[in-house]
Amino acid sequence: xxxxxxxxxxxxxxxxxxxxxxxxxxxxxxxxxxxxxxxxxxxxxxxxxxxxxxxxxxxxxxxxxxxxxxxxxxxxxxxxxxxxxxxxxxxxxxxxxxxxxxxxxxxxxxxxxxxxxxxxxxxxxxxxxxxxxxxxxxxxxxxxxxxxxxxxxxxxxxxxxxxxxxxxxxxxxxxxxxxxxxxxxxxxxxxxxxxxxxxxxxxxxxxxxxxxxxxxxxxxxxxxxxxxxxxxxxxxxxxxxxxxxxxxxxxxxxxxxxxxxxxxxxxxxxxxxxxxxxxxxxxxxxxxxxxxxxxxxxxxxxxxxxxxxxxxxxxxxxxxxxxxxxxxxxxxxxxxxxxxxxxxxxxxxxxxxxxxxxxxxxxxxxxxxxxxxxxxxxxxxxxxxxxxx
Numbered sequence: 071x072x073x074x075x076x077x078x079x080x081x082x083x084x085x086x087x088x089x090x091x092x093x094x095x096x097x098x099x100x101x102x103x104x105x106x107x108x109x110x111x112x113x114x115x116x117x118x119x120x121x122x123x124x125x126x127x128x129x130x131x132x133x134x135x136x137x138x139x140x141x142x143x144x145x146x147x148x149x150x151x152x153x154x155x156x157x158x159x160x161x162x163x164x165x166x167x168x169x170x171x172x173x174x175x176x177x178x179x180x181x182x183x184x185x186x187x188x189x190x191x192x193x194x195x196x197x198x199x200x201x202x203x204x205x206x207x208x209x210x211x212x213x214x215x216x217x218x219x220x221x222x223x224x225x226x227x228x229x230x231x232x233x234x235x236x237x238x239x240x241x242x243x244x245x246x247x248x249x250x251x252x253x254x255x256x257x258x259x260x261x262x263x264x265x266x267x268x269x270x271x272x273x274x275x276x277x278x279x280x281x282x283x284x285x286x287x288x289x290x291x292x293x294x295x296x297x298x299x300x301x302x303x304x305x306x307x308x309x310x311x312x313x314x315x316x317x318x319x320x321x322x323x324x325x326x327x328x329x330x331x332x333x334x335x336x337x338x339x340x341x342x343x344x345x346x347x348x349x350x351x352x353x354x355x356x357x358x359x360x361x362x363x364x365x366x367x368x369x370x371x372x373x374x375x376x377x378x379x380x381x382x383x384x385x386x387x388x389x390x391x392x393x394x395x396x397x398x399x400x401x402x403x404x405x406x407x408x409x410x411x412x413x414x415x416x417x418x419x420x421x422x423x424x425x426x427x428x429x430x431x432x433x434x435x436x437x438x439x440x441x442x443x444x445x446x447x448x449x450x451x452x453x454x455x456x457x458x459x
Contacts, residue, residue, distance in 0.1 A: 082183035083163035086172035098145035118217035125217035133202035144211030177428035181239025188447035241425030248394030252420035254376035260368035284361035291356035304337030379417030
C-alpha cells in the first residue's frame with residue numbers, strides 16, 4: 071500500500087495493480103477505502119444489483135459543513151485486449167521513460183490518485199477544509215452504468231446528502247493538461263431497426279423481397295440530411311450507423327430480414343423525445359408504406375446538459391491557469407460520462423488527465439502530468455474553501 075498519501079504516483083501504482091476490469095471490483099475499492107480512512111473520510115460501500123450484475127461502489131465523506139464538494143470517478147477499467155501486445159504488463163504499473171503504464175492509468179485511476187493526493191496536501195498545508203468533501207467512486211462506469219453512479223446518487227440523496235458542486239476526474243485534455251474543461255455533454259440515443267422482407271432464391275428475386283434494399287433506403291434517410299448545424303454551446307448533432315447485419319451465411323439466399331443499429335449524439339436543439347420524433351419522421355417518409363420495419367429504442371437515453379455555475383467553472387479555470395499558465399477551453403465535446411447523472415443533483419464539470427492512450431494498448435500517464443493535475447486539484451480545493459494560495 072502507498073505510504074505517502076501526498077504522492078499521486080504511489081497511489082496510482084497501487085490502484086493499477088488491482089485488476090478491476092468491469093464488473094469486477096478487483097480490490098480497487100478496498101484499497102481506496104484503506105487509503106482514505108486515515109484522512110478521516112467516513113466510508114460506506116453501496117453495492118447494487120444481484121448475482122453477476124452486482125456492482126460495488128464507494129461513497130466517502132469528510133466534514134459536515136457547507137459548501138459540499140463531490141469528486142466523482144470510477145475504478146473499473148476496460149479489458150486489456152491482447153495482453154501480449156502490451157510493452158509493459160497491463161496491471162504491473164511499470165515506469166519507463168517518465169511514464170507509468172497500466173490499464174486505468176488515465177481512465178481514470180490516475181484522476182482518483184491525483185485528487186486523493188491533492189486532498190492530503192490540502193489538509194497538510196491548511197488543515198481540515200471549511201466545508202465537506204465527498205468521493206463517489208463507482209465500479210460501473212465502463213459497463214452498462216446501471217448499478218453505479220446513478221443508484222449511488224439516489225441512495226445518498228435519500229440519506230440527506232446534498233452537494234454544491236462536483237468534479238468528475240475523467241481524462242478531458244486532448245494534448246496537454248490545461249487544454250480543456252468539460253462543462254456539458256451532448257445527449258445520446260441508441261436504437262435498432264429491423265426491416266422485414268421475404269426469403270427466397272437469389273436467382274428468382276421476383277419470388278422474394280430483399281430487406282437489405284429497404285434497410286439501405288432507411289439508413290440513407292437518417293444519414294443524408296444533417297440534423298442541425300450546431301449551436302452556440304454544442305457541435306452539430308451526428309447520427310452514425312454502428313452495425314448492419316442480416317445473419318445470412320448463404321450467398322444464394324435472399325434473407326428474410328435485415329437489422330441496423332445506430333447512435334445519435336444530439337445537441338441542445340433537441341431533447342431525447344424530439345430527436346426520436348425526427349428519426350421516426352425520416353424513417354416513415356423513406357419507408358413510404360412499402361418498407362416494413364420496426365424500431366427498438368434502447369432504455370435510458372442520455373440527456374443533453376450544460377453547466378452554467380460560474381463559481382465552479384471560474385474556480386477550476388483559475389486553478390488550471392495558475393498551475394499551467396493556460397486558459398482552458400470550456401467544451402461540450404466528446405462522449406458521455408457519469409456527469410450525466412450528477413447534473414440532476416448539482417452543478418458538475420469534468421477535468422482530468424490527457425486522454426490520448428485511454429482504452430488503448432500500453433495505456434500510460436506521464437509522471438509529470440500526475441504532479442500537475444494534483445497541483446491543480448490542490449489549488450482548486452484551496453480556492454473553493456476560501457484559503458489564500
